[in-house]
Structures are given as C-alpha cells and as structure tokens.
Amino acid sequence: MTSMDKKTAPAPPEGGVLEAPRRTLFQENWNLFRKNRLAMAGLVIFVAFFIIALTGLFLTYGRNPYFNPALVRLQEKLRPPLSKPNLETLKPDEVPRLGIYLFGTDDLGRDVFSRMLQGAWVSLTVGFVAVGIAVVIGIFLGGIAGYYGHWRVLGLFSVDVLITGLIDIMLCFPSFFLILTVVALLPASIYNIMIVIGLTSWMGAARFVRAEFLSLRELDFVTAAKALGVSDWRIIFRHMVPNAMAPVLVSATIGIATAILTEAGLSFLGFGVPPPDATWGNILSNGKNFLFDAPWLTFIPGFAVLIVVLAFNLFGEGLRDVLNPKLKERH
Numbered sequence: 001m002t003s004m005d006k007k008t009a010p011a012p013p014e015g016g017v018l019e020a021p022r023r024t025l026f027q028e029n030w031n032l033f034r035k036n037r038l039a040m041a042g043l044v045i046f047v048a049f050f051i052i053a054l055t056g057l058f059l060t061y062g063r064n065p066y067f068n069p070a071l072v073r074l075q076e077k078l079r080p081p082l083s084k085p086n087l088e089t090l091k092p093d094e095v096p097r098l099g100i101y102l103f104g105t106d107d108l109g110r111d112v113f114s115r116m117l118q119g120a121w122v123s124l125t126v127g128f129v130a131v132g133i134a135v136v137i138g139i140f141l142g143g144i145a146g147y148y149g150h151w152r153v154l155g156l157f158s159v160d161v162l163i164t165g166l167i168d169i170m171l172c173f174p175s176f177f178l179i180l181t182v183v184a185l186l187p188a189s190i191y192n193i194m195i196v197i198g199l200t201s202w203m204g205a206a207r208f209v210r211a212e213f214l215s216l217r218e219l220d221f222v223t224a225a226k227a228l229g230v231s232d233w234r235i236i237f238r239h240m241v242p243n244a245m246a247p248v249l250v251s252a253t254i255g256i257a258t259a260i261l262t263e264a265g266l267s268f269l270g271f272g273v274p275p276p277d278a279t280w281g282n283i284l285s286n287g288k289n290f291l292f293d294a295p296w297l298t299f300i301p302g303f304a305v306l307i308v309v310l311a312f313n314l315f316g317e318g319l320r321d322v323l324n325p326k327l328k329e330r331h
Helices: 003-008 025-034 037-060 112-147 159-172 175-185 190-199 203-216 220-227 232-240 242-268 280-290 296-323
Strands: none
Touching: 025 037, 025 296, 037 112, 037 296, 112 159, 112 190, 112 203, 112 232, 112 242, 112 280, 112 296, 159 203, 175 190, 175 242, 190 242, 203 232, 203 242, 220 232, 232 242, 242 280, 242 296, 280 296
C-alpha cells in the first residue's frame, strides 16, 4: 500500500473490523421485492394504471371534456381500431382529438378510447374506496375480537366467539350474489356499489387482524403499556394496529383486484354504474352483442380487466413474500 493509500484509507474501528453499512427495513424489503420480477411487473402496471386513471379523471369529466366519452356519432358506428374518421360527415366538434379512433367506436359511434379512459377512473375509485371501507371495518372488528376476545356478553358468549361467528356467517353467503341482490334493491349509483362491496368484503381483513392481535397482546410492549396506565384504545390503535398491518396490506392489495372484477361483473350484468358514465364492464356488456361484427368491443375491455387484476394479484403476492418473515428466510 502506497503512502497516498494510507492517507485516504478509512481508519478501522477499535475492534479492528469494519462494519457493513446498515440498511433500513424499507431498503431491505425493497431490495428483496426487486428480485421478484413478477411482482415488479405488477407494480409497474399498477403505477401505469394509476396514472392512466388520473388522466381519465381530468380529460373525460366536466362540462366540456377534452375526450368526450358520451359523444354520439351514429354515422361512425362500429369503426375498427386505428381507423380514420370521415371528416365530410362530422362536425368540427365531433372529430376525435387524436385524429383517429384509437380503439374504434361502439354501436353509437362513441369513441372507445375515451370510454376506456373514463372507465379506468371508475375502476380505480371503486377498488380503493371499497377496500378502504372493508379494511376499516376489518381492523375495528378484528381488533376488538383479538384484544377483548375473552370478555363475555351477558355471561353467555365471549366477544371473540360472537365476532368470529359473524365472520363465518358472512363467509357462508356467496359474496357476488349477495352484492347482486343488494345492488338490485338500491338505486343505481357508483357510491352504492362501493359501499356494498366494502360491506361484504371485510371478513379477510378482520381475520388477519384478529390473529395478529391474539399474538401481540401477550408481548412485553403491550404489558408495559398497560402497566403505565395507557388506555386500551390507545394501545390498540397506536401500538398494536401498526404492528398488525402487514398481512392486511397484502389482503387489501388483492382485495382491490377483486373489487375491480366485481364492479366489472355488475356492470356487465347491467347492475353497475348507470349511463352515461362508462365502465369497463358496461363496455364489455355492449360488445357482447357485436362479438363477430366488432370484436374489439369485447377484447379491449376484457384484456384491460385481465391485465389490471393480474397486476394487483402479482403485486400482492410480492408484498406477501416480503412482509412475511417465514417466507423471507427462503430468499
């Protein structure tokens, strides 16, 4: 080693051993997540879907939207993708913004690309709001069952038995048919759909939170908090819920895909978001009548639902591998 190297080399610590730079938990999880190519592909598609949905919100809503998904051009109906408009029969405000029908037109001459943009925002909203409702209910009921499970109601049944019994009863009902029945009885509205999906899909989050609370309530930090006189609700929401969120996040990610698929199914059956708002499900429903004449009306929204749902599932599986310590040891 030269004299210059001696001057620039870092001095060893007292023990004579150089310590490796410490990584945060987020850095370790991110490095492990990046090794899963399928999960990374799901994350990339999820980010792209989020950007497309936000773009659809700004460009397809309002009094004079840039892309008007409700504009009817009967003379341009069932035009194939990438076809050019017939400028001689269209008014200036009816000419598509891109100069072509990127995804073709439907049976009313409406631009399918504009309707897909609007449908992306509807799917994103339904997915996140419905899962948000389900997670809130699941954390509340699961936390009560896990923390106060030994308490008895009227001296007969424990709180844990009552809540787990309610979960089992809810799981016995076919979720989609229960949602279909409730939606059919309520006025057609995107808000009703989000609330109904959320109220019928909280059971998974509740079971995860209950299981985590049953193990967390016996740990030292909970015992110390009780000894210091900390209130039960503060212990639950300040100390225990953050430590129980890992499996809930995985369940929520996969639940978003399920909510999007459920909304598409309801719209396909005619019980979803009412017109004139476009969703991937009602585009697919309109296309089933023109499967041979205009197959793009079926394939484009169908592949969109397939890719987005698959991306959320892959992303959720990747999160599960990263956040589960037992699975993390295999990598």
